[in-house]
């Protein structure tokens with residue numbers, strides 16, 4: 001049994017087929033991750049119809065400008081849903097021109113506070129912003145009481161150590177399987193297995209051997225297999241541990 005802890009499903013036109021293939025390949029549960037207020041509502045609606053699908057509510061750094069009291073109230077309301085397992089994806093992204101660091105940091109902190117208030121973990125998106133994200137997370141340490149997940153981890157062993165100390169789980173995506181994965185296999189080897197998660201971030205980042213295709217939740221098994229081969233463990237053992245980890249940090253997955 002596998003779990004995809006981070007994917008984007010609701011807006012796919014082929015979701016019926018994608019869900020059927022996931023079922024056939026023993027993908028037991030999937031978390032459909034929102035990136036703004038509108039998608040938070042859509043993910044909620046979609047998850048309410050499909051037993052295997054759970055969701056997050058939150059605003060991605062690229063949409064940070066839309067975070068207002070009204071937005072935060074909407075996310076808070078959605079967070080009460082039995083299938084809302086985390087706040088996310090939230091964080092910082094300095095990749096594309098035109099971002100506003102202050103607006104992003106402010107939106108990130110407000111949503112960390114919200115997660116703390118509603119007693120949910122949060123899923124973090126981090127791109128080209130390592131120093132700032134580590135600084136923000138350390139400054140918010142007192143508000144990280146319900147766990148947190150660093151999604152699609154791409155950092156160093158040193159950063160992973162800081163995140164572990166803050167109570168984070170580290171989630172690997174297809175990038176772990178890429179030939180240019182650089183330090184990632186070392187990070188995976190270093191991490192205790194009880195703090196590791198696996199995801200697809202589909203439709204993006206299809207793992208080897210399907211790199212370059214449209215990704216989907218069934219492919220999480222390739223990420224899990226890669227973790228197992230790095231750890232020198234049986235795939236079933238790794239898959240079961242990841243499922244237990246996901247239940248531990250996102251207890252509403254048991255609903």
Ligand SMILES: [Zn+2]
Nearest residue numbers: 006033089201
């Ligand atoms: Zn994502």
